[in-house]
Amino acid sequence: xxxxxxxxxxCFIEMQNAKKLNCLSDELCSEIRAGLRKAFDEECCAVVLKxxxxxxxxxxxxxxxxxxxxxxxxLAFNVPMEKLIHDVQDIPIPVIAYVEGTVWGGACxxxxxxxxxxxxxxxxxxxxxxxxxxxxxxxxxxxxxxQLGPNKAREMFFTAQPxxxxxxxxxxxxxxxxxxxxxxxxxxxxxxxxxRRNSIIAISAIKSQFRLLTKYSVSLPPEELxxxxxxxxxxxxxxxxxxxxxxxxxxxxxxxxSKSKDLFPPEEQH
Ligand code: LCV
Numbered sequence: 001x002x003x004x005x006x007x008x009x010x011c012f013i014e015m016q017n018a019k020k021l022n023c024l025s026d027e028l029c030s031e032i033r034a035g036l037r038k039a040f041d042e043e044c045c046a047v048v049l050k051x052x053x054x055x056x057x058x059x060x061x062x063x064x065x066x067x068x069x070x071x072x073x074x075l076a077f078n079v080p081m082e083k084l085i086h087d088v089q090d091i092p093i094p095v096i097a098y099v100e101g102t103v104w105g106g107a108c109x110x111x112x113x114x115x116x117x118x119x120x121x122x123x124x125x126x127x128x129x130x131x132x133x134x135x136x137x138x139x140x141x142x143x144x145x146x147q148l149g150p151n152k153a154r155e156m157f158f159t160a161q162p163x164x165x166x167x168x169x170x171x172x173x174x175x176x177x178x179x180x181x182x183x184x185x186x187x188x189x190x191x192x193x194x195x196r197r198n199s200i201i202a203i204s205a206i207k208s209q210f211r212l213l214t215k216y217s218v219s220l221p222p223e224e225l226x227x228x229x230x231x232x233x234x235x236x237x238x239x240x241x242x243x244x245x246x247x248x249x250x251x252x253x254x255x256x257x258s259k260s261k262d263l264f265p266p267e268e269q270h
Pocket of ligand 1: 020055057060061063064065074104105106107127128130131132134136249
């Protein structure tokens with residue numbers, strides 16, 4: 001599912017499950033995580049996450065077939081896709097998302113969790129839980145808020161509409177955009193060659209500080225955390241969530257009927 005190739009201290013991790021649109025299945029996530037560990041063990045100075053595309057799709061996001069229907073949190077801390085996102089942020093080596101094509105759902109969060117993104121002009125980025133009735137998770141929402149600002153992040157989550165590469169560049173989500181043929185040279189000149197020249201121990205210390213500063217920049221009192229979890233569990237154990245998954249798999253439009261007030265029953269309003 002994944003090809004791992006180390007060239008001149010750079011670890012290229014290529015998703016090769018194009019026939020399944022590189023859906024972030026448990027197996028694919030585990031193989032990418034193994035690539036990250038190999039990059040660290042082999043003392044690489046950078047990781048490049050790329051994909052073999054089909055129908056122009058870089059990754060179709062979480063494998064919808066693997067979303068739980070038994071009331072479990074689909075985006076719990078310990079699900080493989082979330083573990084991959086944490087590993088990308090925790091590995092003290094710059095991880096660059098190299099995007100040629102369309103990116104969907106959790107794969108968009110994965111790209112945003114990388115340290116930098118270079119994209120071809122035909123790339124697009126969409127976060128689509130609202131299309132499936134999923135109440136995303138706080139850490140993922142934070143990634144978008146930090147990278148895009150609250151307004152653009154809300155637009156992406158609420159509309160589930162793709163952002164073009166140029167729009168993503170304009171809001172600072174993507175570092176560089178180029179025509180697909182020019183992208184390899186841009187990656188080498190703008191990123192990999194400087195990373196090979198610079199001090200990896202200094203970069204590791206700087207990336208680890210970035211991680212702590214963003215991780216602890218928000219502190220919610222425990223009761224607010226419990227309230228947040230209450231909202232999420234009401235949604236992912238509710239009707240729209242099941243309807244979102246069924247409608248996708250049955251290739252029909254969803255019929256969402258849950259109401260906002262279902263989230264805030266009168267007895268809980270204050
Ligand atoms: C399983 C799939 C998928 C898929 N899983 O080809 O962000 S969250 O919270 O929502 C998070 C939980 C998450 O990441 O959820 C997944 C978010 N992903 C999406 O919303 C993208 C869903 N996929 C699409 O919109 C389309 O498939 C795209 C635009 C990616 C490609 O469209 P295209 O017309 O080229 P098909 O839609 O015909 O898909 C080809 C096959 O791949 C399956 C899809 O069900 C179909 O299967 P069959 O060939 O068996 O009919 N597929 C696509 N995405 N995420 N399976």
